[in-house]
Amino acid sequence: MTTLQIVFLIIAAITLVSACLVVMTRKIMHAALWLVLSLMGVAMVYATLQSGFYAVVQVLVYIGAISTLIIFAVMMTRNVMEDVGPQSNRGWGLALVGSLILFAGTSAILLTWDKAQTVLQEIPAVNGENIQMLGLALVDPMGFLIPFEVASVLLLAALVAAIFLTADIKRSRS
Amino acid sequence: MIPLSWYLIFSAALFCIGLYGVLSRKNSVAILMGVELMLNSCTINLLAFWHYYAQVRQAPQMSPLVFAAIIFAVAAAETAVGLALIISAYRKRQNIIASDLDELKG
Known part of the structure; x- marks a missing residue:
């Protein structure tokens, strides 16, 4: 395990946990703030791909503009959904099963596809971004x-x- | 360094979390948040394959970067129009629960 792999795993764990909190937390305002953390993690993943430009664009466009818009909309429509009571609809079990099946199928295909096991080396700056x-x-x-x-x-x-x-x-x- | 499959599995996980959010949430703004997560996972995929092709072909690759830029533009447009629709529905109905907005008449 190299240092970059450990860093990637930490970033991925933070991003996935905050993404889970985005879809599961009760208070919609907290979900918007977790979304910001998740987008920040995705920006760091872009940086590990040697794509510094898109990491900056992610911070500017998503965290700077889109999440501001979302927080604005949440604050404008706050009193509609009170933060108690169910935040998910009746079909959430079916949605959970469907998402898990999709994830299991995709991972099974990716783990058996030999080209996907290619280790990404550092590309020289001439061929890079x-x-x-x-x-x-x-x-x-x-x-x-x-x-x-x-x-x-x-x-x-x-x-x-x-x-x-x-x-x-x-x-x-x- | 990091295998390509790690990025792809990470982005698949992010996509499935976003899909679950889109399918299960009641609040329209929360549905839009799920869509944002899904679009982000698509961009991770594109940039991972960009890195892979730049490494395999030993030449600069521009097409995946252009695709990623267009996804950013589409995401910005989608959020702006989606939130405008939600605010417009909120003004007329005082309600943004997606299953209650089932009439086309304004």
């Missing part, structure tokens, strides 16, 4: 220009839709 090449590939018409533009149109549409849904148009007209 090259931000300049990523930026050039995103604006190259032979590369990923169209997916990039589609993603920006999607973000614009989401922006317009979010404003349209939350703004109270009828009330502001009268």
Whole structure:
């Protein structure tokens, strides 16, 4: 066991435990805070994959923006679900069994697939995460220009839709 | 160093936890949290395979990174629209329990 493996196992344990608490804890506000810890663990997993850029993007986008939005929504809609009483619906047993079966099947396939046993070595910086090449590939018409533009149109549409849904148009007209 | 299967099994576990959250929670905001966990596990998979291909082919690989960037954009859009829908439903019905929001009429 190398040091990196031990570090990975610790990070994975923290992430999975806090993810379990996200889906099981009673108070929705606590679930949102556990979600932040879980996303932080995922950012550290990106760092162990030598993907420092995506670790930073994860912290900025997920922890900085998305979890702030979620906590905002939790605080706005707080008085609906009182923190006592059941937080899961009647079919939770079926959901638990289904998730466990999916996990067992996926792990069984992954443990028998020999390519998945490849040990990830440290890749040299030339072949690694090259931000300049990523930026050039995103604006190259032979590369990923169209997916990039589609993603920006999607973000614009989401922006317009979010404003349209939350703004109270009828009330502001009268 | 770390075998590829560790990352894949870790991301499968995260995906299944998120799936359980989506299927079992009553509160719509908690369902969105489960979706976030599932999207994160997909990005872990993509970056693990990016590392694997960059190591096997001995060349820089850009496609998995672009996929990961697009997942980030989709996740941001999905959260914004989802929370806007929840807040809009909360304004009209004072209720965000997913099983109670069963009418299409506004």
